[in-house]
Amino acid sequence: MINLDSRDEIRQIDSQNVLGSVEKLADQCEQAWREVSATPLPRQYSQARNIVVCGMGGSRFTPLAIRELFRDRISVPYDIVDGYHLPGYVNSDTLVILSSYSGTTEEVLVCAEEALKRKALITGITAGGKVAEFLSRHTLPGYIFVPRYNPCGQPRVGGGYMLMGHLGMLTKLGYVKVAKEEVAQAIEMTRKFTAQNAVKVTADKNFAKQVAEQLRDRHVFVITAEFLRGFGNGFANQINETAKLISDPRYIPELNHHLIEGLQRPESLNKNGLFLFVFSSLYSDPIKKRFTITKEVVEKQRLKTWWWELTGSGRLAQLLEAFTVSGFVTFYLALLYGTNPVEIPWVDYFKKRLAE
Template sequence: MDKQITHGWEQSESLELPKRFENAENVCVVGMGGSALGSDFISAAFGGSLSAPIYIVNDYIIPAWVGKNTLVILSSYSGNTEEVVAAAEEVLGKTDLVAVVTSGGKLGDWAEKNSIPAVVIDPKHNPSGQPRIGIGYGIVGQMVILAKAGLLSVTKEDVQSMALQMKRSHAEYGDAAEEDKNKAKQLAQNIKESLVVLMTAEHTTGAGHIFQNQLHETSKQLAVNFKLPELNHHLLEGMSHPKAVIEKMVCVLVSSELYNKRNQKRIEVTKEVLEKQDICTEVFVPMGKTALEQAVDVVMFASYTTFYLAMLNNINPAEIPWVDYFKEQMK
């Protein structure tokens, strides 16, 4: 994934946005599945430096609140995601602050026809062709658009830092790392045949969403994702029934010394409450000195964990037969 990050930056840093994009006051990202994961990652990992809120729309319709000062990013890895293509048809009537992230397809053609600024990905470092496995391209493409619009401060050094952290993560979680020292291999073993409940906070919440998505598509295993502190206000009371489900559940808490002190304590107390209810818990502490590096490490940890879990589940991690079947029936 480090190659995706650096290659994506090289492809997109030359993007030029008209001066009017500096008028953006909020951001609407339209994307589905893996194509929407980048904006969730950015919103969480760069939460302290973003100068405008990001709203993610997973639907056909552009929200009514989108107006002339809204930057709309249409994100579709293939360029043929029907919800995003449908949204493109109506967006120009609401704002002219529109940009695209895609590898081509109908959305790429639409952007060219309408002279819409676009980051057109050449995904040579994602031979699988799956958006979730090409997440590095999506993250960088959207980062560059936000930076060029003056909404996010990001430099080549930030990108290099992300790529370097990915290399460190690869050394830690990659297949060459022995299982007794490999946290990704260990977690895959511990969550096999379980309902995975992910619990994240602050800068790791976007990475938590990516983790959930990859558990579904890569491992073909059910997972849910909750955020602290919100989950403490309801979820802990829902851990009693149905008994058959609770017994098959593993809660994975992502902790960090960079969290707000109260959230650090919430992680500890949440773990205590779960264990008092005899619920299996795992705690993962990401590597990295900054929020961005830690968010990147969670993504890498998730990618390796879900791949190893796919092997344990004896399934092909690249194929998505039910999603493909569904799309075929929708034609």
């Protein structure tokens, strides 16, 4: 079995340096926040009546995380499209944000053409590719970044660019109000949690390594609520792609109305199921109570649970704390299986078949 404390052993599996990307989340966030704040955007883009973000995978769960985090602060309706077509209401008063790290996402490119036909206010967040070409061809503004702090090149571990790219754009356009100090503090907290979960920190003091051991060979249910719902979706995505392990994001209070009755079968579930409760003291009081009771109900049905309580001083700090730790968790989990964390063979196969 691999020694998670050894960089030499890790390099034998992590040939494309996913670790280097995971360790640089704070730098990704800092670069994106600084650059998007300086990106020129037309005044009319601040006057949209609604916002639609088009994105898939890692370029979807990042704006989703921002939407859920600032749900009570975003000043206009904000929707996310994870398919080929825009909602019927999209028109010249809609701000459409094309969200694609790679710039090659098929669904996003189809939506881009629809947005153009409907005369929407179009912008984008991307590292290049056809999305950048589309913006350039039609003289449209956008945040096109050079991912200096994502050495492995995989979008899902370059999430800092998309997270802070979206937040920075919404803030610059006036749809969200967030203090620079709040952002700076959250990024500083990210550095703190990166250090606490680094390779050199042994498992007895390394929370991410402990969680990875718990998730091994489990069907993981990631339980979140309120402002962390977007993160829950992202964490499950990372578990799927990086560790090649089944995982489902579930949300309180919704799951209390059905899921807790579905845990009786199949019988194998109480052997391999695990509920990972991502708890925050910043949840509302009714949600806090539901978390406690839900954990009790799950354990009464003989399923394993793990309680993860975030400690950041504010909601943005806790979101970045969660993404920092989960990045290490899924990386370590992949290594425990001896799996190269960057490879996504079935996604690649699927895309190849689509292109035929």
